[in-house]
Amino acid sequence: MTDFAMADLGYVSLLLSLILSLYAAGAAFYAARRKRPQIFASARNAIFLVAAFTTLSVGVLVSALITHQFRIEYVAVQTNLAQPLLYDISALWGGQEGSLLFWAWLLAVFTAVVLIQNHDKNQELLPYVVSGLAVSEAFFLALLTIAADPSIAGFFVALPLNPQLAGSLVGNPFRMLDFTPPDGNGLNPLLQNPGMFIHPVTQYLGYVAFTIPFAFAMAALFTGRLSDVWIRTTRRWTLFAWLFLSLGLLFGMQWAYVELGWGGYWGWDPVENASLMPWLTATAFLHSVMIQERRGMLKVWNLVLVMLTFILSILGTFITRSGVIQSVHAFGVSSLGPWFLAFLALTLLSFLYLLFNRVDRLKEENELDSLISRESSFLLNNLILVGAAFATLWGTIFPMVSEGITGKKVTVGAPFFNQVNGPIFLALIVLIGVCPLIGWRRATAENLMRNFLRPFAVSVVAALALIAVGVREWYGVVAFSAVAFVLTTIGLEFYRGTLARHRQYNENLVAAAVNLVTNNRRRYGGYIVHIGVILGVIGIAGSSFYQVDTQANLKPGETVQLKQYTVQYDGLQVYPTASHDAVTARLTIFENGNRVGTLSPEKDYYTSPDPNQSQSTTEVAVRTTALEDLYIILAGFDSTAGTATLKVIINPLVVWLWIGFGVLVGGTLIAAWPDPREEHALVRARVKEALAQA
Amino acid sequence: MSTIVAPSLERASTIKAGGKLKFVIGGLLILGAIAFVTLNSFQSNAIYYLTLKELDAQRATVINQPVRVNAPLDKSSIQFDDKTLTLKFTLKDGDLVLPVVYTGVVPDTLGQGESVVAEGRLGADGVFQASTLLVKCPSKYESQPAGSSAN
Numbered sequence: 001m002t003d004f005a006m007a008d009l010g011y012v013s014l015l016l017s018l019i020l021s022l023y024a025a026g027a028a029f030y031a032a033r034r035k036r037p038q039i040f041a042s043a044r045n046a047i048f049l050v051a052a053f054t055t056l057s058v059g060v061l062v063s064a065l066i067t068h069q070f071r072i073e074y075v076a077v078q079t080n081l082a083q084p085l086l087y088d089i090s091a092l093w094g095g096q097e098g099s100l101l102f103w104a105w106l107l108a109v110f111t112a113v114v115l116i117q118n119h120d121k122n123q124e125l126l127p128y129v130v131s132g133l134a135v136s137e138a139f140f141l142a143l144l145t146i147a148a149d150p151s152i153a154g155f156f157v158a159l160p161l162n163p164q165l166a167g168s169l170v171g172n173p174f175r176m177l178d179f180t181p182p183d184g185n186g187l188n189p190l191l192q193n194p195g196m197f198i199h200p201v202t203q204y205l206g207y208v209a210f211t212i213p214f215a216f217a218m219a220a221l222f223t224g225r226l227s228d229v230w231i232r233t234t235r236r237w238t239l240f241a242w243l244f245l246s247l248g249l250l251f252g253m254q255w256a257y258v259e260l261g262w263g264g265y266w267g268w269d270p271v272e273n274a275s276l277m278p279w280l281t282a283t284a285f286l287h288s289v290m291i292q293e294r295r296g297m298l299k300v301w302n303l304v305l306v307m308l309t310f311i312l313s314i315l316g317t318f319i320t321r322s323g324v325i326q327s328v329h330a331f332g333v334s335s336l337g338p339w340f341l342a343f344l345a346l347t348l349l350s351f352l353y354l355l356f357n358r359v360d361r362l363k364e365e366n367e368l369d370s371l372i373s374r375e376s377s378f379l380l381n382n383l384i385l386v387g388a389a390f391a392t393l394w395g396t397i398f399p400m401v402s403e404g405i406t407g408k409k410v411t412v413g414a415p416f417f418n419q420v421n422g423p424i425f426l427a428l429i430v431l432i433g434v435c436p437l438i439g440w441r442r443a444t445a446e447n448l449m450r451n452f453l454r455p456f457a458v459s460v461v462a463a464l465a466l467i468a469v470g471v472r473e474w475y476g477v478v479a480f481s482a483v484a485f486v487l488t489t490i491g492l493e494f495y496r497g498t499l500a501r502h503r504q505y506n507e508n509l510v511a512a513a514v515n516l517v518t519n520n521r522r523r524y525g526g527y528i529v530h531i532g533v534i535l536g537v538i539g540i541a542g543s544s545f546y547q548v549d550t551q552a553n554l555k556p557g558e559t560v561q562l563k564q565y566t567v568q569y570d571g572l573q574v575y576p577t578a579s580h581d582a583v584t585a586r587l588t589i590f591e592n593g594n595r596v597g598t599l600s601p602e603k604d605y606y607t608s609p610d611p612n613q614s615q616s617t618t619e620v621a622v623r624t625t626a627l628e629d630l631y632i633i634l635a636g637f638d639s640t641a642g643t644a645t646l647k648v649i650i651n652p653l654v655v656w657l658w659i660g661f662g663v664l665v666g667g668t669l670i671a672a673w674p675d676p677r678e679e680h681a682l683v684r685a686r687v688k689e690a691l692a693q694a
Numbered sequence: 695m696s697t698i699v700a701p702s703l704e705r706a707s708t709i710k711a712g713g714k715l716k717f718v719i720g721g722l723l724i725l726g727a728i729a730f731v732t733l734n735s736f737q738s739n740a741i742y743y744l745t746l747k748e749l750d751a752q753r754a755t756v757i758n759q760p761v762r763v764n765a766p767l768d769k770s771s772i773q774f775d776d777k778t779l780t781l782k783f784t785l786k787d788g789d790l791v792l793p794v795v796y797t798g799v800v801p802d803t804l805g806q807g808e809s810v811v812a813e814g815r816l817g818a819d820g821v822f823q824a825s826t827l828l829v830k831c832p833s834k835y836e837s838q839p840a841g842s843s844a845n
Contacts, residue, residue: 190802190803261799376717388728391728394732395732398736408742409744410740410741410743412739416735416739419731419735420731423731551779614806633799635776635799636779638776638777
């Protein structure tokens with residue numbers, strides 16, 4: 001196929017998808033209002049066609065990327081002849097147009113999956129759900145096909161057939177150049193890391209999947225069916241989205257840790273914050289829905305949380321993709337920015353309009369009884385999570401706001417975020433221990449004593465032990481003693497449950513523990529997620545409070561000492577590879593005088609005919625143990641003299657952050673695993689709602 | 695049985711009367727505390743984000759104060775001492791020139807940077823001591839193919 005044919009096929013598929021999405025949105029809505037099932041069947045078919053056509057379009061773009069059709073501008077910008085196939089494929093989400101297409105494609109496929117899942121369920125909600133999802137899909141497809149650059153043409157959609165206007169299209173991934181370059185630019189070398197293959201994908205899966213619970217929430221608002229049916233129906237979508245947001249955070253942190261070469265994994269950069277904020281509100285949502293399911297309370301709050309998460313996901317993409325905060329361009333100049341802001345404003349306004357119209361149906365079925373109860377502790381957890389999200393949002397977008405209002409740009413960096421979020425997260429950690437053990441409705445003093453006396457004693461002992469071994473920083477002592485408290489509460493919960501089964505069913509202890517988890521997947525999956533979070537906290541606290549570093553300029557044979565490690569520099573090695581020139585420092589590592597291995601931190605030089613495109617990347621070398629990471633950067637070298645300057649960092653306990661994420665993933669999978677109990681609960685909720693409606 | 699039920703019912707009704715208020719107050723207290731900590735930390739950590747012109751105009755007041763400067767990078771001025779990891783370069787905007795000194799691991803993107811955001815302090819000697827550098831590339835991880843006319 002010629003490059004022109006490919007571009008036309010890809011573009012026309014998107015255009016057809018746009019038309020079909022708009023049709024599906026209107027038809028599904030009309031079918032629901034006028035009770036015309038056959039029209040809804042037609043909307044369904046349109047949705048399946050959208051999924052098929054966007055898949056075709058993605059297929060075309062990927063094959064153009066792999067076969068280097070450089071006449072297509074996106075291909076020329078994102079790939080070149082030298083880079084490995086892996087990065088040609090990942091170019092699909094490497095640039096703005098491609099990532100919009102990726103988003104639209106995921107959403108189209110998810111929408112089709114929702115239709116299949118609900119073919120015989122939720123028939124009252126489904127048309128509105130589909131309508132909402134199709135509107136969102138149409139927005140992204142419009143950006144890809146007909147949205148013009150507002151800075152050139154205002155809020156204006158360009159007819160693609162008019163060549164004069166085609167140039168002002170902002171998001172078309174199939175835009176053609178008027179010549180065929182012999183080679184493309186290729187992916188920035190900093191992005192040529194396996195992280196590029198996995199981090200954006202997980203992040204986008206998380207962002208896009210949150211559209212599903214939000215669409216159900218909007219449909220519930222619209223129909224006034226505001227029981228917990230929409231929540232229970234989307235429970236696993238929510239978990240799926242949350243899991244991928246978590247994985248997005250994990251892979252982003254790991255990538256930053258090994259690639260950027262500053263010894264950390266989190267810098268409170270606006271783009272990082274953009275991925276943290278929806279995770280925080282989603283976490284709040286996962287908890288607060290339990291209150292609605294169990295007690296019929298917090299209905300408005302849950303709707304608000306799912307709306308916030310959706311909006312923060314879109315905002316996250318907008319911040320990441322538009323470069324509005326980091327870029328030298330002022331706010332609003334970025335070509336896609338106004339479209340995203342308009343979409344956000346419309347979403348927010350229609351949500352608020354519906355909410356105020358339905359306020360009479362959102363009456364709580366129960367009232368809070370006592371300040372010391374499961375409900376209150378969940379509320380507190382929610383306030384804290386949302387508070388952290390807003391504090392982070394404030395610090396992230398304030399520079400833009402202040403410039404807009406006063407003309408002076410004021411900004412904050414990592415110290416602000418650490419100062420605010422440090423205490424907030426510490427309180428959250430303690431709550432992780434407290435929440436699951438407080439009784440519903442009203443906790444008694446006896447309940448509190450029984451559950452908290454031992455964990456509290458353990459945390460005091462842990463604090464004293466830390467002080468005894470010489471830990472003096474109060475922040476560290478408090479954090480680790482909180483960790484001990486939470487781990488003990490969770491451990492006791494498992495122990496009691498296992499023992500009860502062991503006695504009641506006469507199972508051996510291992511079988512009792514396994515059955516305990518598999519028979520209460522949601523609850524114990526949740527506890528396992530909590531353990532993962534706490535392990536992560538151990539890693540964060542260790543590496544934040546106890547990092548030490550040194551640097552040294554060494555001749556071959558010389559050594560540098562940091563705590564128990566001796567790093568011996570054996571010399572430089574310079575060698576070319578297919579895509580770059582590599583310079584590595586060969587190092588031998590001794591721990592307490594014993595040789596434990598070698599490391600070779602590296603600098604890679606990517607040259608290009610255009611000197612402005614030439615770039616270096618830093619490949620750090622890390623030796624990981626359960627206690628600490630030895631992290632070495634080749635910060636400078638003199639290849640004629642053979643000397644090297646090394647930066648050596650000890651990051652205590654970092655590995656526990658990665659292990660914690662692994663445990664979190666395991667716990668989430670257990671909680672999301674199909675569970676007959678949850679199915680029964682959903683059926684009961686449906687029956688209850690049907691009775692209430694009748 | 696009735697002797698047990700009666701008092702608890704009574705208690706429930708008194709709780710309902712004053713029930714909502716204490717939750718509202720409690721919630722507001724917590725949100726207030728978070729807002730206070732946020733605004734307070736913001737005040738104590740906020741730093742001006744200046745262009746070279748603004749920095750020059752406010753030279754007297756910002757000396758030795760933490761600031762962030764955003765200015766075009768003069769690439770020809772980059773000097774790096776690989777032994778001490780000392781990086782020197784100048785930021786240049788029209789006639790205004792600001793010498794910057796930074797020590798540490800150099801960001802990989804510096805070579806293709808168009809402008810730099812340097813956070814640090816302006817010394818009395820007119821040299822900017824940077825503690826962190828953020829390099830801005832022509833476009834975030836993207837650029838036009840040489841010689842192309844995209845439209």
